[in-house]
Amino acid sequence: MRHRLKDVAERAGVSVKTVSNVVNGYQHVRADTRARVEEAIAELHYRPNLSARNLRKGRTGVIALAVPELDIPYFAELARHVVTAAAEHGWTVLIDQTGGGSEQERKAASGIGDHMIDGLILSPLALTADDLAALDGLPMVLLGERVDHGPADHVMVDNVAAAREITAHLVGLGRRRIAAIGSQRTPEGASARLRLAGYAAALAEAGIAYDDRLVAPAPAWHRADGAAAMRHLLTSGVRPDAVFCFNDTLALGALRALHEAGLRVPEDVAVAGFDDIEDGRFSIPTLSTVAPDKERIARLAVELLAGRLGPDREAPPRELVAPHRLALRESA
Amino acid sequence: MRHRLKDVAERAGVSVKTVSNVVNGYQHVRADTRARVEEAIAELHYRPNLSARNLRKGRTGVIALAVPELDIPYFAELARHVVTAAAEHGWTVLIDQTGGGSEQERKAASGIGDHMIDGLILSPLALTADDLAALDGLPMVLLGERVDHGPADHVMVDNVAAAREITAHLVGLGRRRIAAIGSQRTPEGASARLRLAGYAAALAEAGIAYDDRLVAPAPAWHRADGAAAMRHLLTSGVRPDAVFCFNDTLALGALRALHEAGLRVPEDVAVAGFDDIEDGRFSIPTLSTVAPDKERIARLAVELLAGRLGPDREAPPRELVAPHRLALRESA
DNA sequence: AGCGTTGCTTACAACGTTGTAGAAACCAGG
DNA sequence: CCTGGTTTCTACAACGTTGTAAGCAACGCT
Known part of the structure; x- marks a missing residue:
């Protein structure tokens, strides 16, 4: 046959x-x-027979993309760009869901492939420098926050600056009681910490006191968490006149909670997000947000990986920053 | 090393x-x-070394899932379920984006793997029976509409019945000028045709005349298409008091267009969708929709594939129908 | 003691491909 | 028609794994 x-x-x-x-x-x-x-x-x-060819050549033509959750729109959109960019290099992309657990991520990084994949683009939540050091073998590019002094290439956006800018925008609208949704204490919360830092910096620059009660944690960054956090803020007696949500799904949840509370956006409360996902362009109201250049992030990651697999095999770890901009729409 | x-x-x-x-x-x-x-x-x-093991065993432990677009939430959610179900069988899932082109789909079906994958779960838009017949070799399960008399296993929802039910629900609300958004004339529009048939059937049952002007085509099923179609309906002078959108993203676009036109949902226009994506649970208003059991669809598909790879290698093509229900929320 | 049985281990070949090295065919120039 | 240099083709081995069949102990039974 x-x-x-x-x-x-x-x-x-x-x-x-x-x-x-x-x-x-x-x-x-x-x-x-x-x-x-x-x-x-x-x-x-x-x-x-690709297995035979791979065995002979030691290359598979497959790279893996490991993200925490595929049905978080940000990652889905990113995945699309990575697939496109990889196709230009003749690679197929194996998409992997880690669930954000460090165990799963380690498995993705060390386990998936074992000669099934040539390289890995990993969006880590929970991975530590130790975990990474243990992997070693596999060429790898990390997305998102730096795992401190890890040995791998890195593509990131300037989270602190971006968060500062969008918060400053809220300040510029005349808001003074600006809440933040999405803070996390866990070690996984690297993005959360950086965005919180940017938020705090913007407040400081504007001479607004940082108020702990305005900062709402969110265990995960789903719509439901955003809605819950917003409800909590509204019932806790601190009446914010703006909210910076650490990602867009949180913001969409917050919009929903504000709507249920009968508050108008942006008149009563301005809402800003982070990620610029497709949903935010059609939500009611449309969402003002930080727009990282996802296409660029994907392309840079693929290119770094291509380098690792080719000429730059032994190059020192590189770190690239992808641009972002503010996408200002109705909600703030 | x-x-x-x-x-x-x-x-x-x-x-x-x-x-x-x-x-x-x-x-x-x-x-x-x-x-x-x-x-x-x-x-x-x-x-x-998996390449060597695969070469020896003739099995790779990888199955592919090919969907038109990863950043359509329905497919992303489905992908998550497939990954989960496949993991229980010890499979890794290679996720592939076809873009909905028949060329791409054929490539996915014949090309991806060539001994890299053991089987394929394909959500075809454009594939014809001829295309499928040409593939033959690879064990395959199709999702969605039947490619008539194709030789492959099939998992589907009863589109006609589901569309009829949700339309009947709109009728039950007392609506009489019920529009439909998402019709397609192209050969790719198998789902569109079935859902349109269900819509028409429900109208007929209720003794409501089918009005061509109330049926708006949509080239693709994205939010933007839904918004455009809704705007078109509103400006064309036929004032619908309800809309059945053939998927949720269309519906979210329609909500947006209605909002911009200053119309209230559901008071002025009731809106219903199809797919039950996460967004619809948090939109303003929340979306009434047909909820196919995605988890079940994924599980059935994986199980059919497992069968094909194991005992049922030569079984005749099977066709399974996954259940659906109506998820009635605020919009209708 | 001889016999079959069971438990553990091993040598060998094969999966389908490609790199290496060299053989065969071809060509031109004398 | 030989020489030397291409071009074109081939045999062989190897990539790392596992199935097969067979080897070798040690055991219990007659």
Whole structure:
């Protein structure tokens, strides 16, 4: 049913290696031989066995992308860009869901592939420097916050600056009681810490006192968490006139909670998010947010990985910052 | 750097095959031998080379999931469930984006794997029966509409019934000028045709005349298309008092357009969708929709595939229908 | 003691491919 | 028609793994 080089070779009356040469476009093959082989290939519907090729070559042509959750729109959108960018390098992308657990992430990084993949683009939540050091073997590019002094390449946005800018925008609207939603105490919360720092910096610059009661934690960054946090803020007696949510899904949840409380956005409370996901362009009201250049992030990550697999094999870890901008819409 | 069975064998003072037996949990290995081998494995950080194993076994442990677009929430949510279900069978999932083009889909089905994958779960938009017949080799499960008389297993929801139910619900609310958004004339629009049929059936049952002007086409099923279609309906002079959108993203776009037009949902216009994506639970207003059991769909698909790869290798094509229910919320 | 049985281990070949090295065919120039 | 240099093709080995079959102890039974 499934044919091998050998079958094609017999049919074309040449050696196995000659067929291999035709398949791989090797140049020294006479035109008529090539034609005969190609005919045989077509007739038998021959397709190379990638496992065998990989075994022989030590390369698989597959890279993995490991993200915490696929149905968080930010990661889905990012995944699309990574797939596109990787395709330009002739790679297939194996998309992996880590669930954000350090165990899962370690497994993704060390386990997935074991010779099944050439490299890994990992968006870590829980991974520590120790975990990374233990991996070593696999060429890897990390997305998001720096795992301090990890040995891997890195693509990130300037979270602190971005958070500062969007908070400053809220200040510029005349808001003074600006809440933040999404803080996290856990070690996984690297992004949360940086965005909180940016938020605090903007307040400080504006001479607004940092008020602990205005900072709402969120165990995860889903819509439900945003809604819950917002409800908590509203019932706790601190009446914010603006909220900076650490990502867009939190913000969409917050919008929902404000709506249920009968408050108008942005008149009563301005809302800002982070990520610029598709939903935010159609929500009611549309969402003002930080727009990281996801396409660029994906492209940079793929390119770093390409470097690691090629000429820059032994280069020192590099760290690239992708640009971001503010996408100001109705909510703030 | 990377070690092989042979290295472990030498270190443990046993044969290569014995190490292989330990790795694969073969039973006839003396406890002390096993211990020695395991120690050697640990010391060398040995990990099997999957390419070699696959070559030998003819199985890769990877299945592919090919969907049109990853950042359509429905597919992202589905992907998550598939990954979860596949993990229970010990499979890794290679997620592929076809973009909905028939060329791409054919490539996904025939090309991706070529011995890289054991099977394929494909959500086809454009694939014809001919395309499928040409593939043959790869065990495959299709999601969504039947490609007529294709030879592959199939998991679907009863689109006609579901569409009829949700439309009947709109009728039950007392609406009479019920629009539909999302019709498609192209061959890709199999889902669109079925949902339109369900819509028409519900109208007929209620004795409401089918009005062509109330049926708005949508080239794709994105939020922007839904918004555009809704705007078109509103400006064309046919004032609907309800809209059934053929998926949730269309519906979210429609909500947005209605909001911009100053119309209230559901008071002025009731809105219903299809898919039950996460967004719809937090939109303003929350979205009434058809909720296909995505978790079940994923599980059935994986199980069918498992069957094809195992005992039911030669079974005739099966067709399973996953249940759905109405998720009635604020918008209708 | 001889026999079969059971438990443990091993050598060998094979999976389908490609790199290496070299053989065969071809070509031009004398 | 030989020489030397290409071009074109081929045999062989290897990538790392596992299935097969067979070897070797040690055991219990007659």
